[in-house]
Amino acid sequence: MQTLPATLPVLTIMAVLPLAGAALLWLLPPLRRYARLLGLAVSLAVLAVGVWALSMFDLSQAGTVQLAQTTPWIPSFGAYWALGVNGLGLSMLLLGAVLVPVVLLASWKEVPQERQALLTGLVLALEAFVVVIFSARDLFLFYVCFEAMLVPVYFLIGCLGGPGRQRAALKFLLYSLAGGLVMLLGVVMLAIYTSENQVGFLIDTMAGNLTLSPTMSRWLFLSFFIAFAVKAPMVPLHTWLPDAAEQATPGTSVLLIGVLDKIGTYGMVTLVLPLFPEASRWASPVVVVLALVSIIYGGLAAVAQDNLYRLISYTSVSHFGFMVLGIFSGSQVAATGAMVYMVAHGLSIAGLYLVTGFVARRTGTVNISELGGLARVMPVAAGTFLVSGLASIALPGLSGFVPEWMVLTGTFSVSVPLGVAAVTGVVIAAVYVLLPYQRVFTGAPSPDRTGLGDLEGRERLVLVPVVGAMLALGLVPAPLTDLLDDVGEQASTVVSQPTAQVTASAGQQPLHEHAPLPEPRKGA
Incomplete structure (x- = not known):
């Protein structure tokens, strides 16, 4: 894979800004009374830097790693501060940069004033880790931030939740640490191999120089895939998610499911496929079956829920099944659709969780059996929930339609039985969105609900960019699909072509077009 260096360290700036904001709140107690304003200002600055990065990105070479910066970090260990993004990495950075200020503004009254500094600092620290994870081009750097991000999420749930x-x-921490421990075994094995063969930890170098035996490659594949399957989350490694979503604040759930869980599918595309192509091809039949199980099981479990937070979390299990199916189907259309799905799902999940949180703040409950008739007293909330739900079930004209259509058509082109099984999830999705909407929002409200107010100005402002993005992606999807098409082609090539062809093709590409790679490490 070619790598184009950046003239300015824009990705480093994007990572340092939120970390600096979190540090200021920790080191300067007087600033904590202005935590909400500081957090919003810093997150908007990060978004501005993200737009700056987009302006510097060459869209015609979206499959190439760009804005690259490679600096020795731990020379004796062979680790580098190496950042860079292709179309997928840039898309995920922008998704996170959009949702963080949305979450901070939505959380303005979500926690007491005395805990606002804690919430804001944790969210900003989490954003810094997210930026590094989605742009890391050094395996050791990726792993360190992959584990470190658990700390702010743990405290966001454990200190501010229900x-x-x-x-x-x-439970979230134990599942994540278990997955990370399995991945650590793979990282250690790769470290031993790269030390002996002078390859180094740089992902783009490893992808072109790893010559592992089939057995070793498959064991390493499993070590990385399991960690990403926990994060994704895939059945049967998903059980931490409903509990976390039920107890976390709505804003935390938006970041956890809308952004952080995408690290699972992102890791499959960015690490698993290029590093272990033969093993990915070998495992793909089992992976697509697990993806289908996630699609169907997640949908059926969502239908059975009475708690709206748990229901939405199970819909995400189903949606992640579609993403993994597209990645490992071997179809370029499906793989591109899976990556578009990652962005579209982040938007719809934000709308669903935020509106549910606004409803819970007024009614004191998220149990479907205790609600009803809210559309008459909260029409804006009801309309936004419906739009977000319809986007999640792929109504034409909204964000979920194009990616789900691409995943299904690509899957059908590879295997009709797989496509038919996946369509079952679409049918179930209509039930788990429309039935709860009917029970929660239609009909006559109970007498104690008639005095509820609709969404206030700040809450409406929060939802404007989310709903606007759903409509934009639904009506004009071409800019995003074009951005991700080359990455989708690379992913599908790994699964669909014999490994020898993939390796030969990869080996013909120079690793750096304009700058040489740093010298590989001489041994740990």
Whole structure:
């Protein structure tokens, strides 16, 4: 894969800004009374830098790693501060940069004033880790931030969540640490191999120089895939998610499911496929079956839920199944659709969780059986929930339609039985969105609900960019699909072509077009 260096360290700036904001809140207690304003200003600055990065990105070479910066970090260990993004990485950075200020503004009254500094600092620290993870081009750097991001998420759930927050936070942490430990074994094995063969930790170097035996490659594939399957989350490694979503604040759930869980699917595309092409091809039949199980099981479990937070979390299990199916189907159309799905899902999940949180703040409950008739007293909330739900079930004209259509058509082109099984999830999706909407928002409200107010100005402002993005992606999807098409082609080539062809093709590409790679490490 070619790598184009940046003239300015724009990605480093994008990572340092939120980390600096979090540090200021920690080191300067007087600033904490202005935590909300500081957090919003810093997050908007990060978004501005993200737009700056987009302006510097060559869209005609979206499959190439661009804005690259490679600096020795731990020379004796062979680790580098190496950042760079292709079309997929840039898309995920922009998604996170958009959702963080949305979450901070939505959380303005979500927690007491005395805890606003804690919330804001944790969200900003989390954003810094997210930027590095989605742009890291050094495996060791990726792994360190992959594990470090668990800390702010754990405290966001455990300190600011509902009555069962401590148990949910601990379950999240144990599942994530278990997946990270399995991945660590793979990283250590790769470190031993690269030390002996002078390859180094740089991902683009490893992808072109790893010559592993089939057995070793498959074991390493499993070590990385399991960690990303926990994060994704795929059945049967998903059970931490409903508990975390039920107890976390709505804003935390937006970041957790809308952005952080995409690290699972992003890691599959960015690390698993290029580093272990033969093993990816070998495992793809089993992976697509697991993806289908996630699609169907997640949908059926969502239908059975009475708690709206848990229902939305199970819909995400189903949606992640579509993403993984597209990545490992071997179809370029499906792989590109899966990556577009990653962005579209982040938008719809933001709308669903935020509106549900606004409803819960007024009614004191998210149990479907205790709600009803809210459309008459909260028409804006009802309309926004419906639009977000319809986007999640791929109504034409909204963000979810194009990616789901691409995943399904690409899957059908590879295997009709797989496509038919995946369509079952689409049918179930209509039930788990429309039935809860009917029960929560239609009909006559109970007498104690008639005095509820609709969304206030700040809450409406929060939802404007989310709904606007859903409409924009639904009506004009071409800019995003074009941005991700080359990356989708690279991913599908790994799964669909014999490994020898993939390796030969990769080996013909120079690793750097304008600048040489740093010298590989001489041994740990």
